[in-house]
Amino acid sequence: MNRIKIRSIFLVANLFFGLSMTVNAEVGKGSSYLDAGVYYSDIELPLSFAQEQIKALESGIVFNLELRFQIINVRNWRPDRSIGALTQTYTIEFNAFTRRYSVTNNNTGRQVSMSTINEVSGYLSKIKKLPLVDDSLLSLEANYRVFLNSNLKARDVSQWMKTLSFWRESLDSDLEQIQWQLFN
Amino acid sequence: MAIIQLNPKTTKKIIFSLIFLSSSSLLALMFSADNPNELNKIQFPLIAVNVVSFIVFLFLVSLSAKKLIVDYKQNKLGAKLRLRMALAFGGLAVVPAIVLFFFAISFMNKGISVWSDAGVEQGLNNALMLGRSALDEKIQQGLFETSNIALGLTGIESIDQQLQQVVKTSNAEQLVVLDSDLQILSSSSNQINRFNPRIPTRLEIEQANLKQSWTSLDSSPNGSYLIRVLVPVLSFSSNQKPLYLLAFFSVDPKLSMMADSVEEAYARYGTLSFMKAPIQYSYILTLAIVVLLALLLAIYGSIEFAERLVKPIEALEKQTGAAKNKIRLPEAKDEADEITTLVQSFMQAQKEAAWSDVAKRMAHEINNPLTPIQLSAERIKKRYSSVFKGEDLDFITHSTETIVNQVEVLRGMVNAFGKFAEEPALTIESFNIISVIKESVSLYSKKDNKKTFKLSFHSESFIVQADEQKLRQVFNNLIKNALDATANSTAPIINIKTSNLKINNKAYIELTISDNGQGFEPDIVGNAFEPYVTTKTKGKGLGLAIVKHIIEEHKGHIELKNKKAQGASVIITLPVLQPRKDRPNE
Numbered sequence: 006m007n008r009i010k011i012r013s014i015f016l017v018a019n020l021f022f023g024l025s026m027t028v029n030a031e032v033g034k035g036s037s038y039l040d041a042g043v044y045y046s047d048i049e050l051p052l053s054f055a056q057e058q059i060k061a062l063e064s065g066i067v068f069n070l071e072l073r074f075q076i077i078n079v080r081n082w083r084p085d086r087s088i089g090a091l092t093q094t095y096t097i098e099f100n101a102f103t104r105r106y107s108v109t110n111n112n113t114g115r116q117v118s119m120s121t122i123n124e125v126s127g128y129l130s131k132i133k134k135l136p137l138v139d140d141s142l143l144s145l146e147a148n149y150r151v152f153l154n155s156n157l158k159a160r161d162v163s164q165w166m167k168t169l170s171f172w173r174e175s176l177d178s179d180l181e182q183i184q185w186q187l188f189n
Numbered sequence: 190m191a192i193i194q195l196n197p198k199t200t201k202k203i204i205f206s207l208i209f210l211s212s213s214s215l216l217a218l219m220f221s222a223d224n225p226n227e228l229n230k231i232q233f234p235l236i237a238v239n240v241v242s243f244i245v246f247l248f249l250v251s252l253s254a255k256k257l258i259v260d261y262k263q264n265k266l267g268a269k270l271r272l273r274m275a276l277a278f279g280g281l282a283v284v285p286a287i288v289l290f291f292f293a294i295s296f297m298n299k300g301i302s303v304w305s306d307a308g309v310e311q312g313l314n315n316a317l318m319l320g321r322s323a324l325d326e327k328i329q330q331g332l333f334e335t336s337n338i339a340l341g342l343t344g345i346e347s348i349d350q351q352l353q354q355v356v357k358t359s360n361a362e363q364l365v366v367l368d369s370d371l372q373i374l375s376s377s378s379n380q381i382n383r384f385n386p387r388i389p390t391r392l393e394i395e396q397a398n399l400k401q402s403w404t405s406l407d408s409s410p411n412g413s414y415l416i417r418v419l420v421p422v423l424s425f426s427s428n429q430k431p432l433y434l435l436a437f438f439s440v441d442p443k444l445s446m447m448a449d450s451v452e453e454a455y456a457r458y459g460t461l462s463f464m465k466a467p468i469q470y471s472y473i474l475t476l477a478i479v480v481l482l483a484l485l486l487a488i489y490g491s492i493e494f495a496e497r498l499v500k501p502i503e504a505l506e507k508q509t510g511a512a513k514n515k516i517r518l519p520e521a522k523d524e525a526d527e528i529t530t531l532v533q534s535f536m537q538a539q540k541e542a543a544w545s546d547v548a549k550r551m552a553h554e555i556n557n558p559l560t561p562i563q564l565s566a567e568r569i570k571k572r573y574s575s576v577f578k579g580e581d582l583d584f585i586t587h588s589t590e591t592i593v594n595q596v597e598v599l600r601g602m603v604n605a606f607g608k609f610a611e612e613p614a615l616t617i618e619s620f621n622i623i624s625v626i627k628e629s630v631s632l633y634s635k636k637d638n639k640k641t642f643k644l645s646f647h648s649e650s651f652i653v654q655a656d657e658q659k660l661r662q663v664f665n666n667l668i669k670n671a672l673d674a675t676a677n678s679t680a681p682i683i684n685i686k687t688s689n690l691k692i693n694n695k696a697y698i699e700l701t702i703s704d705n706g707q708g709f710e711p712d713i714v715g716n717a718f719e720p721y722v723t724t725k726t727k728g729k730g731l732g733l734a735i736v737k738h739i740i741e742e743h744k745g746h747i748e749l750k751n752k753k754a755q756g757a758s759v760i761i762t763l764p765v766l767q768p769r770k771d772r773p774n775e
Contacts, residue, residue, distance in 0.1 A: 116410065
């Protein structure tokens with residue numbers, strides 16, 4: 006009886022959250038390399054904008070792309086250990102006056118503008134030379150993996166408003182998790 | 190059917206807390222409604238508070254309604270009336286609330302439609318177009334100027350000098366020469382703090398190749414606008430790589446500011462339009478919760494109100510219907526309303542009438558055989574006192590005297606009944622009430638020297654209009670009661686105090702007689718004025734009933750209560766002047 010109740014709760018929760026969050030099914034990849042004592046990463050994100058997201062952007066809603074990196078020391082017979090975490094955020098907005106999309110890297114402040122949404126997704130899908138971790142913090146014997154969780158979210162739109170927009174495609178999307186070996 | 194019964198005090202506390210919570214949250218919602226972003230942030234917790242209130246109210250209303258229906262099905266006294274009243278009051282609240290709800294939604298939708306009117310959107314689009322066309326001219330000027338500069342460049346060797354010279358005479362903020370690999374070969378700015386040039390993308394370079402030029406208008410985070418122009422340099426190259434000239438032109442700050450303002454308004458309008466439906470749903474949901482809460486409160490109130498209203502009528506019905514079973518009238522001191530007062534007055538009048546009737550009949554029926562009994566006993570004594578001697582004579586004498594004495598007791602009781610039943614007209618005259626009280630005190634202080642009387646009169650002489658003899662009877666009775674109550678006290682004290690009062694501009698005298706005796710027993714206090722209620726072994730229980738009767742005949746009021754420390758108090762309030770129609774002698 007309890008199992009049925011728990012399953013029902015899960016089903017309802019999945020249905021509810023399923024409405025407000027979609028998962029991008031494309032596959033991305035990442036790789037890291039050492040340059041002057043720092044490990045950098047090149048990432049290919051499975052990013053694409055849904056029609057509703059493009060419509061929202063062109064209506065003036067600002068989006069945030071958040072990349073959450075986590076470097077984990079994968080250990081045999083012992084729990085894995087987190088070495089560090091890094092969050093990189095990009096703000097994407099559309100300027101109706103210039104008819105251009107601007108992408109701002111919130112960590113560096115660098116802003117670029119593009120004329121089409123495809124340029125934006127192309128620009129954000131290929132991130133090159135992102136500094137991840139200092140070599141001195143790592144041990145050569147250890148096995149490190151980088152996990153990248155990314156999501157695209159409409160900024161300044163409350164969860165309440167997103168829930169009340171239940172009939173249309175979600176404004177938020179989670180990208181498929183990417184993971185790779187920091188070094189071999 | 191089992192019904193959950195909640196403590197009324199707890200229920201009241203819950204209801205008031207919920208009303209307070211809901212009102213506060215709705216007020217917060219109302220004041221935040223001007224700003225959609227603010228509304229978004231606080232709406233969920235506020236609506237959650239109201240949903241909780243709604244659930245609790247629903248539970249309380251269900252309990253009350255269930256009780257009402259169960260009572261109705263069981264044909265309980267007053268249930269039908271309660272149900273009808275609850276339905277009537279509830280109906281009166283429900284219909285306007287529903288009508289208001291739909292009107293409010295209609296007006297709200299109209300209001301939202303006004304700001305999302307197509308005309309507004311068109312206006313904003315036109316404003317954007319107008320702004321753009323103003324800037325397009327600047328872009329064309331920039332393109333013309335950049336193309337001319339590119340044509341004028343003579344070679345890569347002296348490119349730095351050429352750029353420095355040209356930038357001084359042109360309108361460009363900065364000039365950059367770069368190759369097809371996006372490597373900057375030279376850069377020159379007419380500003381002291383030159384900015385980092387935004388390097389074109391490969392796509393932009395491709396477009397410049399294809400169309401022989403590429404232009405863009407960019408906004409910066411500080412709200413200013415910048416024109417970028419990219420043209421190929423055709424007269425020479427560097428290491429066989431094609432070269433490009435990138436020029437930056439700033440837009441007039443005033444124009445930038447206006448363009449930014451139009452863009453901001455357009456974005457705000459676009460966001461609101463995009464979120465129009467959820468905003469509408471949110472308002473409708475909030476309004477629905479408010480209306481439902483108000484409705485539940487109204488229904489709960491109507492059930493409770495009907496119950497309170499019907500309670501005294503139920504009591505009256507019980508009393509009249511079950512008088513034979515001597516059911517007492519429930520007291521409703523806390524909920525004294527007109528109906529309760531009416532019912533209590535009615536019951537009191539009914540009681541007094543019944544007692545008066547009984548007293549008359551008893552006086553008549555008992556009085557008749559008393560005289561023959563007494564005469565017979567006296568005859569027996571007279572006739573046989575000469576016949577018997579010794580022990581027999583004593584027996585005859587003792588028995589006949591007992592009969593005669595008990596007949597006297599019975600006659601006294603019958604007379605008391607008679608006095609209670611009869612209602613002779615008052616003989617109203619003006620007299621000094623303080624003197625009458627003093628006379629009564631003096632009568633009893635002579636009889637019992639041990640008692641201490643403490644007198645406190647507001648005046649030595651206070652003339653009232655009343656029946657002197659009847660009031661004398663009242664004072665004697667009350668002082669005697671006080672003496673009896675303090676019979677076992679070691680230091681008995683009887684306080685008699687007067688004061689004058691004004692109630693609704695009418696003059697009254699208040700007399701308080703208090704003692705430090707045993708006080709009234711708790712079960713007696715409530716009905717001490719009723720006939721036959723007494724704790725005295727020899728009392729008839731008519732004294733206080735007669736006292737009350739006399740005071741009420743004078744349009745006065747009497748009440749008694751136990752003192753906090755020890756003893757009891759009787760407080761009489763009498764009008765100083767009697768109404769003209771109640772003065773039969775005048």
